[in-house]
Amino acid sequence: MNRISKIIFRSLIFCAAVLLFLLSVSRLAIENAQRRHFRSSARYMHFENIVEIKYIWPVQRRNPRIAILMVIEPDTKMEFYEHAMSSIACYSRVWNYDFLIVNSSDFRNECTHKDKFFRRHCVAARILGAYDYILFLDADIGVVNPTRRIEEFLDVKAEVIFYDRFYNWEVMAGAYLVKNTNWSKHFLDGFANYEFRLPKSFHGTDNGALHVSVISYWCHVKRLPRSYDRFLIGVLAWGRTGKRRKPYGREVLLIEKLHHIRARATSLFQAYLAEVILGTNDAGLATCLHVYSRSRNFLDLFMYEACIRKLLGNSTYFGKIKILPKGKAWARDNWMTNSLWNPERDFMMHNWKLTQLRTYKNAPLP
Template sequence: MSLSCYFRNCVQMSTIFNNANLKSGSRHCYILLLIFVVIYIFIGVLWYKRDSLVMQSISSIALYGQSEKPLNIAIVVITNDGGTKGYSYAIDTVKCYCKIQGYDFVLAGNVQNSSCNHSDHYFRRHCHVANILVTGKYDYLLFIDADIGVVNPNRRIEEFIDPKFDIEFYDRFVNQEIMMGSYIVKNSDWSINFLRNFANYQYRLPIGKGLQHGTDNGGIHAYIAEILYEKTRHIELTNCKKIYNQSRSWTDLFVFESCIRDMMGVNTDFGHILIFKKGEGWARDNWLTNNMINLNRDFMIHAWKDKQLTKYGKDLPLKIGYKHRARWFNPLVGRIDLAKCNPKNTSWNYNPNLITTKEVIDAELERMYAAIEMEKIDRLSKMMEFIRRVDSKSR
């Protein structure tokens, strides 16, 4: 019964009751009417809130690419010969993950050809990624080093995609580097030009006997800084490059990278570029937590080279220190059976000795972060030594 109909019936009943000198009946009728109005308003508010929440959910989903048309996403791994030798454990997990989640897996050879003729194979990789984008087959690519493996097949790449940005990186945890071994890139003209121009940065690296430029690891910092600050903060950028141009060790290179990251500050949004903070990206180094993982926190793990896989026979794994950080324990029991990889089979077998709580992982990373921040301060304090050295030679 509608509210108006109920009101008319109450009025009619009130008239009858009044004619019968039953005034109490009239009062009861109006009390019932008041209760009905309150309930009607309450239900209306709940219905509005429900619709509002639904619309918010739809807006949120559409914002991150989960619209009616699913995104075409591929994971790209580039090896020297297009094979899996030396990285079979890591690559098998990625292949299985792609089958489970419905992504394409692209394993390409890092061949030197007329399109990508770079002599430095690290830079050449990014030229090949640009060429995959040009095919137009994919909306997004997740490029990863061959030694990055998946530990949680239930996570989705879309969790990290923000359509506002053309390319997304994450911070290496152990130093001030932007991780160049993995990024999420959108298929756009800007992204393609960014990758091609970066590949060509090989020809602009510091030249000199014994210099350590770090190939693409070092080059990405100079390249991004030029895009962001060439016109607006030229003096600061020049000072950082003075360090880069005389870098003779990884220690020197880290000073240069710290200089650039100091310019960039704590920001994560750089227009077309997003850089996830330490510990917030899709992958991290395995040794940071002695190969311990948490499935609610971790997605991908970096540094799984076949020849450095370490086995142990005790109940708990041996401690892998910084000196031996290339070694790793496999959190999975046995090899991945690719024939069984499908969307209905997401339960992998894990070594219980290598599974821990999120709180343990966070505490270990927090401890590591504090030590790395102190190293950053030490590196920044060495900047003047490099700058004075260059300035004294130019006089």
């Protein structure tokens, strides 16, 4: 190789190295810009100030890049979820995961959904591009066993991972592990856009007049914000006398109706999941949707969910979707064992709202 060839060769190597460096820098800048955008809700991160700075385990660099995401509303009462969020903040700092508490109103231009239960999945799809994986959690899910890692649940054969709940046939829609792929983003957008596809009779807000009038009445009497959570908490915890008591009479009926309304959004996820797995023209799906359309209470919804699960079968893998069986996931409902947990099996607990926390009494489990 003559001198000119060597110079050209070295120049090409140098240019290639510079190009690779610029590409890596630009990619890092884009990711940092994206994350700065998500940190627009950083004012909610005051929970990190509650936990200790000293760690039992060393902080590690993340590879793959994993974030834990909670999507809240502008009127979310943060103190109701402080216990759960504080545990997630501490856990994230120990293992160097990004913990994002994002206000859905920050994405009002991209996610125009009226129902918050659909809108939050649109938000998750927008954020997913900045990470390799996102663990989406309801705001009332907290960590009880910080020795366990999210990496335990990663699966190269699955792009979205859900899990079966214990007490019924429902696939949990409020907690999932999703991989950053175009298919996953399309899947989340598809679920969010389910709100626009179904007739009003199928929606969680189908009892519109009743729903609005009931909320307005109780917000006026109890002086509560127009929020499902605080309405239910107000009715359950406080009576007309201002003293804590159990609900009665008309209140029980109203609570049951509103719980049913809220449950419908979760139930629609079961239909969407079946549609993605089985196809829109599946005859069995039409039968299950008929059961759903005529549902009036929780028993009807449980029957509908059982119908969907019967169609799906007991498999774990459904193409790019994985559904973990009961007892094999990262979270479960705390009330099933009176908030007792097993360090060999448990990782996170669901239903950690402030109003649901009680002093443990040494009583036998049912």
